[in-house]
Amino acid sequence: MPELPEVEVILRGLAPSLLGRRILRLVIGEKRLRRESPPEELQEWLPGRAIFGLERRGKYLLFRLEGGVTLLLHLGMTGRLLLGSGPSPPLPHVHLVLEMEGGLALAFQDVRRFGQALVFPPGVEPAPLSQVGREPFSREVTPEWLAEAARGRSRTLKNFLMDGRVLAGIGNIYACEILFAARLHPAAPAGRLSLGDWTRVLKETRRILNAAIAKGGTTVSDYLNSRGETGLFQLELLVYGREGEPCRRCGQAVVRVSQGGRSTFFCPKCQKER
Numbered sequence: 001m002p003e004l005p006e007v008e009v010i011l012r013g014l015a016p017s018l019l020g021r022r023i024l025r026l027v028i029g030e031k032r033l034r035r036e037s038p039p040e041e042l043q044e045w046l047p048g049r050a051i052f053g054l055e056r057r058g059k060y061l062l063f064r065l066e067g068g069v070t071l072l073l074h075l076g077m078t079g080r081l082l083l084g085s086g087p088s089p090p091l092p093h094v095h096l097v098l099e100m101e102g103g104l105a106l107a108f109q110d111v112r113r114f115g116q117a118l119v120f121p122p123g124v125e126p127a128p129l130s131q132v133g134r135e136p137f138s139r140e141v142t143p144e145w146l147a148e149a150a151r152g153r154s155r156t157l158k159n160f161l162m163d164g165r166v167l168a169g170i171g172n173i174y175a176c177e178i179l180f181a182a183r184l185h186p187a188a189p190a191g192r193l194s195l196g197d198w199t200r201v202l203k204e205t206r207r208i209l210n211a212a213i214a215k216g217g218t219t220v221s222d223y224l225n226s227r228g229e230t231g232l233f234q235l236e237l238l239v240y241g242r243e244g245e246p247c248r249r250c251g252q253a254v255v256r257v258s259q260g261g262r263s264t265f266f267c268p269k270c271q272k273e274r
C-alpha cells in the first residue's frame with residue numbers, strides 16, 4: 001500500500017507534466033472504486049478545467065482545478081497513477097482516464113479497487129481531510145506534541161505511529177523501519193515513552209521518509225511511480241519483510257508478529273521491551 005513517500009514521489013513526478021494543463025475529456029471505466037463520486041458529477045466538474053495545484057495530505061493526492069474544484073485521489077491498496085501519451089489504450093483495471101491537452105493522459109489503475117476518486121465543487125473542502133492528522137515534516141510536530149498526543153494511551157507504539165489521525169501518511173512498512181531505527185519495541189505502550197524516545201522517533205521518522213522519497217519509494221508488491229517505474233527503497237529496508245534473516249545491526253534473527261491484523265517485523269535484541 002502506498003504510504004507518504006510513494007504518494008510524494010508520484011506527486012513530484014506528475015507535477016511538471018500536469019501543472020497548468022487542461023483536462024479535455026474524462027473516460028470512466030465500468031467498475032467503480034470503493035469510494036468514487038457518481039460519474040455524472042465527475043463529468044460535470046472535471047472536463048474543461050486546468051490543473052493549477054497538486055498537493056499531498058497524508059496519503060491523499062489533491063488536484064486543485066480552475067474555478068475552485070478539487071479532485072481528491074487515494075491509491076488504496078493497489079492504486080497507480082500512470083502518465084502516458086493519449087488517447088490511452090484500454091489498460092486492464094483502469095477506472096479513470098483524464099485526457100489532457102497536448103496529448104497527455106493520466107490513468108488511475110486499481111486492481112483491488114480500494115482506491116478513491118472524489119470530486120468537490122468550488123468552495124467545498126474535501127471532508128476526508130478532516131480526519132488527516134499532522135504532516136510528519138510540519139513544524140507543528142515536535143517531540144513534546146507527540147508525547148502529549150500519546151499521553152495516557154495504552155495502545156501500542158506501532159499502532160499509534162500508524163494512526164493517520166495523529167501523524168499522517170505512515171503505514172506498516174515505514175512504522176516498522178522507524179521503530180527499528182529508534183530502537184523501540186513495537187508493542188511498547190505509546191503513553192510510556194520518554195521525551196528522549198519521542199525525539200528519536202521523530203528524527204528517525206523524518207530521516208527514513210526523506211530517504212525513501214529520495215529513492216523513489218518502496219515497491220514490495222504493486223507500487224509504481226507515474227512513469228511506471230518501481231521504487232528502490234525496498235533494498236534498504238532493515239526489518240520489514242526480513243523475518244528469520246539476521247538483523248543488520250546485531251545479527252539476531254528478525255521476527256514477525258501480528259499486531260492489529262498487520263505483520264510487524266522487529267529485532268528482539270535491538271528493540272527490547274522495557
Ligand SMILES: [Zn+2]
Pocket residue numbers: 247248249250251252267268269270271
Ligand atoms: Zn538487532
